[in-house]
Amino acid sequence: MQPGPGFIIKCPHCGGLCVDNTWASGNTFGGATLWTDGCLTDCMMPPISRPFIKCYRGGCLMTFWIDTAKMVERVEDPPWSSKDCEHLSGKRRIQAELWLELSRGLQYNGIDDCHQAIREGVAGRKKEKWCWLRTFTWYESTNAFRTISEFSFPVGTKCDLQERHLENLTELALLIDGSSEANRLELIEIHRQRGDFSSANTLLDFEWSKEAMSFVEYLGKLVANEDMILRRVPKQTSDGKTLAPEN
Secondary structure, three states: OOOEEEEEEEOOOOHHHHHHHEEEOOOOOOEEEEOOOOOEEOOOOOOOOEEEOOOOHHHHHHOHHHHHHHEEEEEEOOOHHHHHHOOOOOOHHHHHHHHHHHHHOOOOOHHHHHHHHHHHHOOOOOOHHHHHHHHHHHHHHHHHHHHOOOOOOOOOOOOOHHHHHHHHHHHHHHHHHOHHHHHHHHHHHHHHHOOOHHHHHHOOOOOOHHHHHHHHHHHHHHOOOOOOOOOEOOOEEEOOEEEOOOO
């Protein structure tokens, strides 16, 4: 996984400077894990891009959409420590030292910041932005499952959802156009995770492509057992047989 350029951007609320990290590339080496929400994870893959930033300059504490904020500087090789600045000179050194200073104040409070961004309406009036923000919030709400190495929850596990998580899933489902196969798969997973198995079953009855069938069959098993938690998708052998998934 290779870090990409960093950006120093201006908060539209207070004018303070913030930093945004990016990743240039990542490799899976064929060992990536596919999850029922469609995410692929691997130790060499970059994290999912967060579309907003929370500003901590001067006690601002407001969120804003990264792509619409004013860029002040582009830092090609963001430094990790003061040692990385020692060999630099001129403008590059000034940029690097500023980056380090701003990075020290960089904070991210995970799911709480996501819901703050939703409340503050940082996605504006564009449906695509709201879909991105709510999808990112969904992933943040369930990411803890991806860190469990011994995944031993039996099929049929239910859970009580926080009100804000349930509301986000409900609003996200309304934003997704179910006319494409990929979107229908996403909707099935959203309905399953929020416990709406009737809506999930309705979508499972669609005609599916050959490529999607193993995934659909696995989702169907989870829906039939009224399972609500994020799952690893079982892998297939070279002859097309499905390996038994972890519980």
